[in-house]
Amino acid sequence: MKPARFRYAAPTSVPEAIEALAAYEDGKLLAGGQSLGPLLNLRLARPDVIIDLGRVGELATGPRDDGDRITIPAMTSQRTVEVSDLARRHAPLLTGALPYVAHRTIRNRGTVGGSIAHADPAAEIPTVTVATGATIRAQGPAGTRRIPADAFFLGLFTTALEPAEMVVAIEFPKPGPRQGARWVEYAPRRGDFAIVGVAAQVTLAPAGEIADARIACSGVADRPWRDETAESRLRGERPGTAVFEAAADHLAAHCRPGDDAVASADYRTSLLRHLTVRALTGACECAQAEGQ
Amino acid sequence: MTNGPDGTAMTGPYEKTTIRADVNGRAAEQAVDVRMTAADFLRDVLGLRGTRVGCEHGVCGACTILVDGVSTRSCLMYAPQLDGRSITTVEGLEPSAGELHPLQDAFMRHHALQCGFCTAGMLLTAHELLSEGRGVSEADIRDAISGNICRCTGYQGIVDAISEADGTWER
Numbered sequence: 001m002k003p004a005r006f007r008y009a010a011p012t013s014v015p016e017a018i019e020a021l022a023a024y025e026d027g028k029l030l031a032g033g034q035s036l037g038p039l040l041n042l043r044l045a046r047p048d049v050i051i052d053l054g055r056v057g058e059l060a061t062g063p064r065d066d067g068d069r070i071t072i073p074a075m076t077s078q079r080t081v082e083v084s085d086l087a088r089r090h091a092p093l094l095t096g097a098l099p100y101v102a103h104r105t106i107r108n109r110g111t112v113g114g115s116i117a118h119a120d121p122a123a124e125i126p127t128v129t130v131a132t133g134a135t136i137r138a139q140g141p142a143g144t145r146r147i148p149a150d151a152f153f154l155g156l157f158t159t160a161l162e163p164a165e166m167v168v169a170i171e172f173p174k175p176g177p178r179q180g181a182r183w184v185e186y187a188p189r190r191g192d193f194a195i196v197g198v199a200a201q202v203t204l205a206p207a208g209e210i211a212d213a214r215i216a217c218s219g220v221a222d223r224p225w226r227d228e229t230a231e232s233r234l235r236g237e238r239p240g241t242a243v244f245e246a247a248a249d250h251l252a253a254h255c256r257p258g259d260d261a262v263a264s265a266d267y268r269t270s271l272l273r274h275l276t277v278r279a280l281t282g283a284c285e286c287a288q289a290e291g292q
Numbered sequence: 293m294t295n296g297p298d299g300t301a302m303t304g305p306y307e308k309t310t311i312r313a314d315v316n317g318r319a320a321e322q323a324v325d326v327r328m329t330a331a332d333f334l335r336d337v338l339g340l341r342g343t344r345v346g347c348e349h350g351v352c353g354a355c356t357i358l359v360d361g362v363s364t365r366s367c368l369m370y371a372p373q374l375d376g377r378s379i380t381t382v383e384g385l386e387p388s389a390g391e392l393h394p395l396q397d398a399f400m401r402h403h404a405l406q407c408g409f410c411t412a413g414m415l416l417t418a419h420e421l422l423s424e425g426r427g428v429s430e431a432d433i434r435d436a437i438s439g440n441i442c443r444c445t446g447y448q449g450i451v452d453a454i455s456e457a458d459g460t461w462e463r
Contacts, residue, residue, distance in 0.1 A: 001348055008326035008372055009304030016303060024305070037368035038349035041329070049305045050326075054373055079362075103439025105356055105363040105417065190438040 003040035007049045014139055014168060017056055022141055022164035024049040029166055031075060031114030034106045059113070059168060063087045068174055069135075074113025074167045078125070079104065081112055091172040092286075093132055093181035093199060097124040100183065103191045113167040116152070119159045122193045122219050126153055128183065130224040131199035131216035134172045140165030153223035178204040178211075180286025184279045185218070186271050195219050195263045196271040200279035202239075204287045210234045215247070215279070220257040220272055227254050239284035241277070248276035311375040315340070316384030324371040331355040331366035333374065334381055342382035342412045346441075353440030356413035357381050363420040382412035385419065394461035395419060395454070402453035406444035413440050418454045428458050 009027075011017040021027050028047035030036055039045035053059060059075035063084045070090045072081060081087045082098040101107055101115075101124050115125040116136060129136070129149035136147045141164050152160050161167070175181070185197030197218040205211040213234040217225045230250040237243045257268035312321045315338060322337050329348070334340045334357070346354035348367045355366040358380035385393040392400065395415050405411045414437060421428060421436040428436075433454045434447075442450060 002329070002332070003327045003370075005307070006327050007305035007307055008309070008370070009306075010372065011303050020303075020305075033368050033370075033373075034350060034365075037365075038351075041349050041367065050370075051305075052370075052373065103353075104420075104436060105353065105365060105439050106350065108362045109364055109368065190435070 001041050001043060004043050004046040006040070006047055008052065009049055010052045010055045012055045012057070014056060014058060014166070017051060017053060017166060018140055018164060020049070020051045021166065024051075027051050029053055029117070031117070032077065032109040032111040033114075034102070034110035035114065035118045035120065053166075060111075063091075065090070066171070069171045070174065071137075072112050072170050072172070074116075074169055075111050076113070078107035078110045078112060078115070082107060090174045091132070092175065093183060093201060094125070094128050094172060096181070097128050097183035097197075097199065100124055100185055100187070100194065100197075106191075112170055116170060117159060117161065117167045119153050119157050119223070120193075121153075121156060121221060121223050122195075122197075124183065124185070124194070124197060124199075124218065127197055127199050127216045127218040127224040129170060129172075130226060131181070131201050131214050132172055133214065134170055136167055137169040137171060138162075138165045139168045144168070146171070149224075150226070156222045158223075175201075175290075176203060178206070178287050178291040180204075180283045180288070180290055182279045182282030182286060184275045184282065186275060193262075196268050196275055198272065198275040198279040200276070200283040202234075202280065202283040202287050204239070204284070204291060206291075208288075208291075209236055209238050210243075210284070213247075213280070213283075215251065215276060217251065217255070217272060217276075220255040220268055225255065227251055230254070234280075239280075239288075241281070244277045244280040244284075247280060248273045251276055309372050309375075311371055313374045313376065314378040316379070316381060326370060326372050328371040329367050330357070330359075330364075330369035330371055330374050330379075333371040334366060334379070337371075340381050340383050344409050344412055346409065351441070352410075353413045353417065353437075354410050356416045356440065358416055358420065361420075361423070363417050380416070380419075382415055385415060393419075395422070395457040398453040398457040398460065399450070402449045402456065404445060404449040404453035405442075410440055410442040410444075414442070414450055418457070422454070422458055422461060423463065426458060426463075428455070430455065 026048035181201040185194035252273040344354040346352035
């Protein structure tokens with residue numbers, strides 16, 4: 001289909017974009033357009049004004065080394081991050097998950113900030129921000145604030161952004177020593193939305209036991225989902241299949257996915273259990289390799 | 293987007309605008325509705341009907357074009373976003389009139405198409421892959437075209453054609 005009638009604005013700076021967002025009652029930011037475009041073309045979204053961020057050069061300057069973290073300006077394309085040496089070195093969970101985001105052509109246009117702001121609970125990038133403890137930098141009429149990823153995703157396509165606020169950057173903390181991470185997902189076909197995805201990040205103590213673990217899951221809730229009890233039970237344990245299975249069983253017992261046209265709740269739960277074991281196994285192997 | 297419909301500098305919002313773009317090496321300047329997709333602009337305004345419109349929501353890959361050399365779904369771009377860009381469509385692949393690009397030649401010889409609807413998108417997607425270097429594996433090719441749906445060929449002819457073009461295309 002063709003999109004419903006809209007008006008188009010092309011600001012060239014962040015303040016101009018925020019001004020436009022505040023000025024139009026029904027304005028919608030257009031980042032890479034790989035999620036909003038389908039919504040417009042299918043007329044599921046009919047905003048009055050499209051505010052295209054494609055001319056805001058300051059938002060597309062590429063991944064940046066900021067000492068203890070990597071900062072990714074919001075309009076950086078997913079493909080740019082995927083092939084960035086800096087991001088591969090210091091945000092490996094993100095670059096490990098990016099090849100699973102749709103297809104190359106979609107990642108050429110799709111942006112990291114756009115995926116965050118869209119907040120699809122089946123998407124990889126929001127889940128990775130939660131697993132890594134990333135911070136979303138938002139800017140609005142009142143200034144800039146930093147929102148932890150855990151507090152950013154409030155529900156289905158719903159974020160903590162205020163109406164005239166926008167994502168300007170995402171900050172990923174650099175992995176510490178003996179830290180490893182792994183993204184695993186199951187999708188029926190290459191590039192489809194995953195039915196369930198699991199991001200695991202594990203830090204090992206010098207003696208080899210698990211010092212810290214974070215597990216974030218897509219496709220089992222209305223937002224990226226963590227269960228801190230499952231994570232805390234891993235602490236102090238030596239990595240091993242029985243330990244991973246216990247954590248996976250806990251997640252499977254406590255997740256509350258819905259039944260939908262794609263998969264039943266039981267199937268999602270079963271996938272979550274298996275993928276969690278694989279993600280933890282991979283993250284621990286990666287952490288052990290880092291420690292050598 | 294330096295000029296609004298009245299010719300003055302503005303950032304919007306507006307329903308019509310004038311865009312300037314390089315399309316297959318030729319300068320194009322046209323007034324457009326802002327909600328027109330890039331695919332419709334190429335087909336209906338410029339008359340370049342090689343770009344196919346399939347699903348119109350970014351799933352099928354038939355409308356793939358190159359924007360500044362990068363593969364892009366032209367159904368998920370709107371005409372104003374083409375302003376100032378350099379665009380290659382399937383019509384721009386031929387080195388000269390009547391001469392086929394090595395990729396097109398390989399597609400022909402390997403029967404890599406039947407109805408032809410996916411072909412323009414396949415060619416431009418493959419063009420991006422092969423532009424980045426020689427010696428691509430079959431797995432690279434299959435991953436590259438995973439976002440382009442063909443309902444006729446079973447893909448094997450397409451994979452074979454791209455693999456052959458990897459060897460024959462001087463670049």
